[in-house]
Amino acid sequence: MSLAAVQLAYGGPLLFPAMVWALWRSWRAGRDDDRFAFLALAGGPTLVLVAGASLFGVDRPNWPAPAYLAGVLALGAFWPRRVAPAAFASSLALSLAVSALITVIPRLPPALQWSELYGWREVTQEIVRRARFLGDPGHVVLLGRRYNEASYFGYYTRDQVPVTTGHLSALSFWAPRHRFAGWQGIAAIDAASDAGELAPACARLIEQPPYVVRFEGGGGRRFRLFHCIGYRGTPPPP
Structure with a gap:
């Protein structure tokens, strides 16, 4: 559970599930296209191995990073074109908000500091x-x-x-x-x-x-x- 929670925090509550979905789609499309088969094999096993290791107490949130590379490429291939402008605007706004939050946190009252x-x-x-x-x-x-x-x-x-x-x-x-x-x-x-x-x-x-x-x-x-x-x-x- 802790591993899944950290992946949602690292990748974002929407981006991480979207990448997992894209890798699953790549696995299905890979039956007819070697390019998608490569993406599925480059990302899927890494996620499975890290998730399995976490069940034995080996919890390293950054270990799935190689799978993100394949996941982002797969997501770009399957991304619905009609939502691309809204997704770009929202991701830019979220990145700016996070950047501002990082500079503000040390100035907050102690109870609110990370x-x-x-x-x-x-x-x-x-x-x-x-x-x-x-x-x-x-x-x-x-x-x-x-x-x-x-x-x-x-x-x-x-x-x-x-x-x-x-x-x-x-x-x-x-x-x-x-x-x-x-x-x-x-x-x-x-x-x-x-x-x-x-x-x-x-x-x-x-x-x-x-x-x-x-x-x-x-x-x-x-x-x-x-x-x-x-x-x-x-x-x-x-």
């Missing part, structure tokens, strides 16, 4: 500042528990500071962890999160004073910060 979306830029600046005082310039890496957290650090530092994760992740493909073995690290996680995934990655993991990001409308978000001594990395490939 605070988990905010604070990563500020805490990234803070851990970079603290990294300068670790006494080992050029050998400090920013650590995220998972790919998503590490990607925030990479984005907000414009990849000027090495970033990796506490365990094997997609980030390891372009930032192999063995490169940073023996380095010091500094990590930031949400105050409600468990640091258990970081501990095995370090010879010692020392919690630092927390950091609180204050919002203009009041309230804020608290982060836990950690100093990783002796990042273990992984053995280099043979």
Whole structure:
């Protein structure tokens, strides 16, 4: 249920069901047209596999993304021409409204804030500042528990500071962890999160004073910060 709810939020309450419908239509049309068969096979199995994995507690809302590529193409092929102008106008208005909402949320009263979306830029600046005082310039890496957290650090530092994760992740493909073995690290996680995934990655993991990001409308978000001594990395490939 949570996976379906997030897909409706990501894709939109109308767009996601429409893409699923378009993939189903592609499967039927694919009996006579290989182009539609390709779209159905490119998108359908991905949705089925991700939905099946979610039944076992593996809930990753972004995993169906490859199916969206096929779904959008299929939807474009089956889209009723008569509703295209209205659909374009409504999607443009919705996109503008969402963009405006994103800028307004931090200024709302605390009870109305979606605070988990905010604070990563500020805490990234803070851990970079603290990294300068670790006494080992050029050998400090920013650590995220998972790919998503590490990607925030990479984005907000414009990849000027090495970033990796506490365990094997997609980030390891372009930032192999063995490169940073023996380095010091500094990590930031949400105050409600468990640091258990970081501990095995370090010879010692020392919690630092927390950091609180204050919002203009009041309230804020608290982060836990950690100093990783002796990042273990992984053995280099043979």
